[in-house]
Amino acid sequence: MTIAIVGAGPGGLTLARMLHLNGIDAVVYERDSSRDARGQGGMLDIHSGQRALREAGLIDRFHAIARGEGQDMRLLEPDGTLLLQEDTPDDAPLLRPEVDRADLRDLLLDSLPEDAVLWGRTFESADDGVLHFADGSSATYDLLVGADGAQSRVRTLLTDARPVHIGQNVVEVSIADIDRRHPDLAAMVGRGSYWVFGDGLSLAAQRNGDGCVRIGLNFYNTPEDWFATSGIPFDDPAAARARLIDLLPGWDARFTALIAACDDTIVPRSITTLPLGLTWPSSPSVTLLGDAAHLMPPVGEGANMALLDGALLGLALAAHPDDFPTAVEEYEREMFERTGAAARMSAQMQELLNAPDAAQRLLAFFQPAPGTT
Template sequence: MRIAIVGAGLGGLALARVLHVHGIESVVYEREASRHARGQGGMLDIHSGQRALREAGLIDRFFAIARGEGQDMRLLEPDGTLLLQEDTPDDAPLARPEVDRADLRDLLLDSLPDGVVRWGHALGSAADGVLRFADGGSATYDLLVGADGAQSRVRPLLTDARPTHLGQNVVEIGIPDIDRTHPDLAAMVGRGNYWVLGDGLSLGAQRNGDGRVRIGLSFYRTGEDWFATSGIPFDDPAAARARLIDLLDGWHPRFTALVAACDDTIVPRAITTLPVGLTWPARPDVTLVGDAAHLMPPVGEGANMALLDGALLGLALAAHPDDHPTAVREYEREMFERAGAAARMSAQIQELLVAPDAARRMLAFFQPG
């Protein structure tokens, strides 16, 4: 059986690793030129996805790179009121540790034999058991797995569904080496997640393992053209920081100080999602994992679902090595239910974030009753 996986993200790599553990070969085709072609983003909260790492035989190595202190959380209102502070004891179990996405991806990549991941293979089209790449090359497959993210080139083989704008736009900024350059701000943010929720706007600061604090300014109830109309000059970092501070009008100076301290890396990101509960008729030769299958709001479930998708598809294929259509049906039946529930929960959290009293609602979510 020739298994072709398109995309070397967490889901695709988890699938390749579990298949390898069970003695099944696969090939991962990745459009990027190398693992270092671009940054991999910030920290991930890995909880349910730990099952996938156990199935992959990597859980001990995962715990070695995970940051238990990343479970710390502080929740505040824009006027500076501290609503919730959770500090993780040093001996606490690693129930929801944070890990750098790049470190987790490297862990998966390093667990695969040389040659499993084929870099520089951008998919052009797929049909009738043949992949055709942008460089003119081709490859054949019996089973094609789309692990190629939100803008999947494989998804159209199964469904007409496309990501739609969620009404949220994020500006990503950050402070490098914060303990040395801004120790006062480092102490304020703490070791994990620092979250300020206002009316239609949030600031999330996240401590990364390399000493950088990544900050996301989320603007809710905004349209697809918001970046063009926001007045943020992304080609002028100093002016962009000044404009972002203006948009935090009325917020406590400690929060605007975070923005002022950021470096010149300022990245706009529009948030899109697939329909909650998306399904499609089963095909024996094509399926999807991760964001290609169930892109949802970025509230902590996407990476976990992708890891589980890859691992559970790998286990289904290992259980039916001579009958991959049955394996695909079993995987999709479980995935539709599991990912659908995660997407519904993510949508509910998203509704809390856009509420006028978002901070208080989120406090009630974390401390029910």
């Protein structure tokens, strides 16, 4: 019985690890040419996903790379008013530690045999138990697991659902080696997350383990084609930085200085989600996990759900090694309920972030008044 996993993200690799632990053969097909072919992005807040890493026998190794100080948080208003500062004691439990995406991926890859991942395999289609790749190669499968992210091609085998824009557009920038190059800005951002919320936009800066600070400028209630009309010249970094500063009228000079100091890589990203509570009729030979199954607003749940998907699908397959359809049905029943609840919570948080008084609402969320929850 051959299990094919399309996508070497956190969910797909966790599934491969669980299957390896239980003596079940699986192959991961990944379109990247190698593990170092591209950057993996910023930090992940791992909380409920720690259960998956325990099941996978990797929790101690995870704690060794997790950044407890990444739990630090500062919340401000555009005029510079500090609303909340939480500094994590060195001996605090790792309830929501941050971890570099690349470090987490390396942890999972290093836990697998070298031949478990086949690189440079871009999935094109599947029919009659055969996978077809862009390079003309093919492979057989008995169970196909789509772990291929937001724009999943495997998803089309199960549902017509597609991601839709949610009215949020993000411009991502960063400052490498910030402690040496801009120590004043490094001290301002601190060790964890630094949030500034205004009316219809926000600045979210986050310290990474490699000494870089990644910054996202979030523009809410904007159309899908907003980048085309925003006046941001993405092919001219200096002019793009200037335009971004223009889009922050009245903001404290410390925040605009953060944008002015950013490096030349400036990336636009439109935010999309799958329909809330998406399900599909169970198939005996295909299933999905992670963003392929339940793409949510980026408020800290997606990676955790993907890790849990991989672990729990692996446990179901280990419990029914000769009955993939039963394993898939059990997994999907639990996954739909669990991720549906997470998606609803994420949508509520997204609505909060869209509000004109988002900063005050977040303050109440993190520090509720006595007698309230």
